Structure formats: structure tokens, C-alpha cells
Amino acid sequence: MATDYDAPRVTESDEPDTSLEQLTASRKDTQSPAVDVEDTDTAESFELPGADLSGEELTVRVIPKQVDEFTCTSCFLVHHRSRLANAGQQLCRDCA
Numbered sequence: 001m002a003t004d005y006d007a008p009r010v011t012e013s014d015e016p017d018t019s020l021e022q023l024t025a026s027r028k029d030t031q032s033p034a035v036d037v038e039d040t041d042t043a044e045s046f047e048l049p050g051a052d053l054s055g056e057e058l059t060v061r062v063i064p065k066q067v068d069e070f071t072c073t074s075c076f077l078v079h080h081r082s083r084l085a086n087a088g089q090q091l092c093r094d095c096a
Contacts (some may be wrong), residue, residue, distance in 0.1 A: 003027060
């Protein structure tokens with residue numbers, strides 16, 4: 001059987017069998033005004049500034065700034081001297 005691929009295809013789904021009123025009514029039925037809230041979105045999961053952290057222990061080892069490092073005057077990060085943009089200013093290459 002030969003098939004004409006240039007002819008428009010007509011299927012049952014192409015023919016509109018529902019009215020605009022039926023479509024808007026079914027749309028309103030499927031939408032819910034309630035918002036889904038997960039259990040993790042509670043106020044207990046947020047840390048407030050100024051919270052008492054006296055019982056917490058530091059888990060990261062802090063090393064003081066070394067002789068071959070500098071603090072950028074723009075981003076305030078500590079970089080190695082090889083990242084220094086100018087000798088006159090204390091700016092890293094990213095900020096320069």
C-alpha cells in the first residue's frame with residue numbers, strides 16, 4: 001500500500017471535541033491552591049545571627065598568614081605573593 005507522506009494527517013485527537021468551558025473547568029479542577037511545603041523548610045533549620053556558638057568546636061585548623069602571603073585590599077582574601085598584581089598596591093590578579 002502506497003503512503004502519501006505529503007498529505008496532512010488527520011487523527012481523532014486533532015478534532016476538537018471539547019468546548020472552551022469544559023477545558024477551563026477541567027483546568028481549575030486540576031490546580032490546587034495549596035502550596036507543597038517540605039518538612040525541611042521549617043524555621044528550625046535556619047541559624048540566626050548572634051546565636052550562641054560557645055559550645056561549638058572549631059573543626060578546621062587555622063594557619064596564620066605566612067611571610068610569602070598577602071591580603072588583597074579589594075576582596076580581603078589571603079593569596080600567595082605570586083598572585084600579587086602590582087608591587088605598589090596589595091591587589092590580587094583577579095581584582096586588578
